[in-house]
Amino acid sequence: MKVVNHRLCQDDGTPFEFIRSPNQSGAITPEYLIMHYTAGRSARSSINWLVNSAAKASAHLVIGVDGSITQLVAFNRKAWHAGASHWGGRSGFNGFSIGIELDNPGVLTRRGGAWFTTWGDRVDEENVVEAVHKNGGELRGWHAYSAEMLEASVEVASVLVQRYGLKDVLGHEDIAPSRKTDPGPAFPMDSFKSRVLGRHADEPEIFETTVRLNIRKGAGTQHEKLAMSPLAPRTRLEVLGQQGAWRLVDVLDPIQDEHDIHGWVHGRFIRPIN
Ligand SMILES: [Zn+2]
Numbered sequence: 300m301k302v303v304n305h306r307l308c309q310d311d312g313t314p315f316e317f318i319r320s321p322n323q324s325g326a327i328t329p330e331y332l333i334m335h336y337t338a339g340r341s342a343r344s345s346i347n348w349l350v351n352s353a354a355k356a357s358a359h360l361v362i363g364v365d366g367s368i369t370q371l372v373a374f375n376r377k378a379w380h381a382g383a384s385h386w387g388g389r390s391g392f393n394g395f396s397i398g399i400e401l402d403n404p405g406v407l408t409r410r411g412g413a414w415f416t417t418w419g420d421r422v423d424e425e426n427v428v429e430a431v432h433k434n435g436g437e438l439r440g441w442h443a444y445s446a447e448m449l450e451a452s453v454e455v456a457s458v459l460v461q462r463y464g465l466k467d468v469l470g471h472e473d474i475a476p477s478r479k480t481d482p483g484p485a486f487p488m489d490s491f492k493s494r495v496l497g498r499h500a501d502e503p504e505i506f507e508t509t510v511r512l513n514i515r516k517g518a519g520t521q522h523e524k525l526a527m528s529p530l531a532p533r534t535r536l537e538v539l540g541q542q543g544a545w546r547l548v549d550v551l552d553p554i555q556d557e558h559d560i561h562g563w564v565h566g567r568f569i570r571p572i573n
Contacts, residue, residue: 300454302462305373307360307455320350320371320378322357327377329463331396332456332495334488335380335471336481338405340418342367345402355379358398366451374463384474392474397459401448401482407440414440425510425568430484434476441485443509446566447544449487453571456495468492490571505551506536506569514562518545525562527554536569 300315301308307315335358339345342363349357349371358380359372372378380398384391404416407427414422426443459465470488471479482488494504511529515522530550540547544567550560 300458302374302458305375307368307370307374307458314370316367316369318346318350318369318371320357321352322349322355322379323372323376324379325377326375327393327395329374329395329397329459330466331392332459332465332468333381333392333396333398333471333474334452334468334482334486334491335398335400336403336405336483336486337361337400338417338481339402340404340416340420342369342402345400346371349400358400360398360455361400361402362448362451362455363402364445364448366445366447368451368455374459381471381474382478384471386469386474392469396469397463397465399452399456401444401452401486403444403448403482403485404442405481405483407442409440416442428485432472432480432484434472434480436480441483443485444482444487444570446569449491449570450566453491453494456491460495468495487570487572494571503537505572506538506546506548507572508532508534508536508564508568509570510568512564512568514548514550514560514564516562518542518547518563522563525560527557527560530554530564535572536564538569541566 337345342361346361346369348354357371357378359378361369377393378398381392407414414427427440428443429440431438471481508530513528514525535551536548538546538548545563546566
């Protein structure tokens, strides 16, 4: 992907979906990238809200769970995503940052041994990250980010860092810590930053499993599981190839004394760690 006239485009110049938000003002020169979660039901519902003038809020991009990207504000215009914000001696980050909203329900609640979104939808255990927020508070459940969304986010953020010479990637929780918890502990900010701000090209990209995960002979659940299935959570993997949502991986941790295991896993249940 690339940026043409401050709009995000595919390599062949085809623009990504652009739905103009009226919630914008003035010209900016972007210096930072700010990551958010929507705390909404779907990318579409969040887009519909952010292009409604009643929202008085917007972002430059919204990224869906499937990795789809929609632009609402040109990158050289001020979107209204940060609100009152302070960090590193600077204030009012709308005036010099690009905001990306990730479609994610955010904080979850636990009732009767199950997890729910704030609007009452049940969430599978495997999509829950239990953690204390870095800004404090109690142990809470947070909705996991999909691998497809994270991959799309890394790609677009890398393009924006290059195009605008952005200085850093921050969370809304960093620039408005008393008000905001997004993108929260489920977002792999450290690995995201190192990938976006410059991982060495010769370093392989290492992933880890986020759940107990079957590894198979082919790209799909119709293929036989390998004998060492399922892999334990946090097993380290190198991705060698991809077919749809499936990833061909080399298992880096020895399992049952086997050191050279190759197979296919679903990309949704692995996350980058470097
Ligand atoms: Zn936010």
